[in-house]
């Protein structure tokens with residue numbers, strides 16, 4: 001992720017993004033993108049290999065037991081998934097089939113040959129009843145696994161301590177393979193370095209979190225970058241540098257009071273993507289819009305650390321951005337701004353009565369308010385969602401049509417071979433490839449026509465969906481940026497600690513059906529809001545405080561007592577201890593603000609302070 005900032009003394013690192021369009025031939029750039037992508041996947045392979053060897057090295061009896069148990073759990077989960085998928089489960093969920101199953105069971109009890117003949121083939125329905133049992137078993141297994149894993153981990157760690165030489169040997173093998181892959185990649189060194197840097201960061205995180213690195217699928221997009229160890233002064237980028245060149249513009253237009261003048265910022269930029277035989281640069285040339293809006297244009301006194309072109313697939317086309325990572329001293333203007341007080345922010349989503357989506361609530365002790373995505377924006381995101389499901393329906397219909405044809409034409413050898421795994425096709429990609437490679441056997445004219453009509457509709461809907469999502473998400477980002485900038489009047493912004501991974505975690509199969517909340521969560525994109533706020537604060541020198549999340553919702557901000565209420569339905573709550581009535585989001589924001597403002601050295605969390613009434617209330 002680019003756009004992350006790191007504070008150095010009195011300086012700030014910030015990513016500046018500019019709209020851009022490649023000029024001329026993209027062939028070499030595309031090749032480099034593809035090679036970067038391949039190199040990443042090679043790193044993933046090396047990593048998985050190394051991890052597997054390491055696991056074998058430190059394996060003990062306990063780890064083998066854990067692995068076996070884990071396999072059982074996964075099998076169970078697969079069964080639960082199948083249950084959920086089957087239409088029969090839907091019926092059971094609504095209580096419709098339960099009685100039918102019971103009736104079948106009692107019918108079988110008479111064992112009259114006729115009823116057995118009718119009922120037996122359908123008896124698999126009876127299996128459905130055990131669904132709750134499966135879920136219960138999965139939960140028990142998971143708990144048992146938790147305990148055993150901790151033991152196994154400790155044993156493995158002890159074993160790893162004794163195998164220092166072997167571990168070092170493994171690490172040497174890994175770095176040798178990584179270096180060899182880089183050398184063989186045929187990439188401009190800045191790009192191979194960049195892929196390696198992302199890989200090293202990703203592998204450390206994966207090890208910490210106990211996950212595996214993932215192979216990436218190539219969709220034609222990606223990143224091409226140049227890096228500067230010592231940094232390149234911004235002014236030098238408008239010259240004859242050998243990695244990045246931007247044709248100078250009349251810089252005074254950035255200072256112009258006239259918006260229309262500030263917008264006249266089109267120029268050409270060149271990013272190095274390789275070298276020719278004489279070791280001279282090979283460039284990717286770009287038409288580039290050097291955004292002149294206040295706060296967005298390049299700081300001329302800054303230093304460029306890296307530059308990149310990001311190519312992203314949107315629908316059936318691509319968008320391109322030029323991203324410059326610049327280190328610059330904090331501007332005097334920023335330091336001179338008068339800032340007062342602390343604002344507490346409670347970030348989270350909740351639908352409002354008029355179909356807007358509340359995504360944050362703030363309180364500074366005297367004033368308070370909410371940040372809400374307007375109903376029409378939520379509506380546009382819903383539209384994106386609808387388009388997705390319409391595409392799904394069309395796809396399913398096309399696949400069904402194809403399956404019907406296959407059943408009727410067992411002799412269509414080529415098609416039968418291509419569609420061997422058609423039951424597992426989940427997305428249009430396979431069907432599009434099939435159409436691309438289509439080999440007619442003459443009998444399939446009508447089918448082909450039908451599928452081509454599907455393809456046309458799919459292209460149209462996909463572009464529509466992708467562009468709508470792109471635009472609506474950009475509007476949301478802008479709304480978040482404006483909100484973040486409005487916090488500039490405070491000296492300190494306090495926010496609750498937040499584990500993105502927890503929010504993104506999909507429910508486990510045994511946790512029951514996914515709630516519609518999942519959908520609203522993607523619309524709210526609170527992580528985008530959080531990073532907009534954090535970026536703004538770091539850039540503008542506003543103190544950014546993260547407070548622990550325990551108890552901010554349930555504690556009354558007036559009397560500090562713990563309150564019990566339904567967080568989902570009771571938006572407004574009346575404190576049972578002090579009688580104060582409050583909006584629960586306001587209450588959380590206020591608790592966050594109070595926590596951030598607690599006296600220095602006060603390490604006791606307010607939630608641990610028990611009010612005099614509380615002990616009796618608990619008895």
Ligand SMILES: [Zn+2]
Nearest residue numbers: 556559575578
């Ligand atoms: Zn109270």
